[in-house]
Amino acid sequence: MTMDLAKDCYGFRCSDSSDFVNMDGCFVSKEILPFLNKLKDRLALDGFALRLESGYRPFDRQLSIWNRKASGELKLLDAQGNPMERPADEEQLMYAILTWSALPGASRHHLGSDLDVVDGNSCPEGYEVQLTPAECDGMFAPFHKNLSALMDAGEAFGFSRVFVPGRGKIQPEMWHIAHLPTSRKRLETFSLSKLRTIYEKTDIACKSALLDNLERLADDYIYPYFI
Numbered sequence: 083m084t085m086d087l088a089k090d091c092y093g094f095r096c097s098d099s100s101d102f103v104n105m106d107g108c109f110v111s112k113e114i115l116p117f118l119n120k121l122k123d124r125l126a127l128d129g130f131a132l133r134l135e136s137g138y139r140p141f142d143r144q145l146s147i148w149n150r151k152a153s154g155e156l157k158l159l160d161a162q163g164n165p166m167e168r169p170a171d172e173e174q175l176m177y178a179i180l181t182w183s184a185l186p187g188a189s190r191h192h193l194g195s196d197l198d199v200v201d202g203n204s205c206p207e208g209y210e211v212q213l214t215p216a217e218c219d220g221m222f223a224p225f226h227k228n229l230s231a232l233m234d235a236g237e238a239f240g241f242s243r244v245f246v247p248g249r250g251k252i253q254p255e256m257w258h259i260a261h262l263p264t265s266r267k268r269l270e271t272f273s274l275s276k277l278r279t280i281y282e283k284t285d286i287a288c289k290s291a292l293l294d295n296l297e298r299l300a301d302d303y304i305y306p307y308f309i
């Protein structure tokens with residue numbers, strides 16, 4: 083596996099893959115592994131099988147998602163999760179992508195401390211997980227209820243949800259959890275001016291809209307999640 087971390091502006095660096103382990107086909111930072119295993123074991127006591135759908139994601143991967151959504155190669159979804167028309171206006175297109183996709187360079191998946199999780203035990207054979215609110219209210223509802231109870235009781239080994247209602251402009255994502263003691267350390271090195279320089283040098287869709295609105299975007303889509 084190759085990982086170009088040169089462009090990650092969270093300042094999280096590793097020279098090779100030795101900082102990660104592969105779990106469920108996802109990259110997990112070794113630093114959070116002991117806590118993740120404890121959480122898995124705790125959930126297993128209640129009959130759940132925590133399974134990863136996403137872990138560490140480098141800049142280039144997020145950039146590829148961003149650019150493919152802009153080009154129409156990947157479908158755009160509205161806030162309700164329904165497919166939507168691709169706006170012709172660059173700024174509107176940027177906001178449409180932001181509904182469900184993080185800014186490249188500022189995705190919490192760059193941190194190595196954040197994961198998208200489901201319950202493998204309640205996932206039907208062959209079902210392709212979408213990571214939608216409907217799944218969290220449906221087949222994964224008992225799993226998330228249990229996980230919420232552990233978090234509320236301070237028994238989730240440092241894991242917490244980040245994208246919750248009333249915080250910032252990113253849609254709530256129940257499936258996204260973060261090991262906060264680890265992410266807090268890694269967020270300290272974030273620099274918006276570095277992100278601006280990266281965008282200036284990168285072939286990124288909606289570039290002028292991003293550069294023109296970067297401070298406001300940070301206030302709505304980045305800083306509220308520095309928790």
Ligand SMILES: [Zn+2]
Pocket residue numbers: 136191197198255257258259
């Ligand atoms: Zn996520």
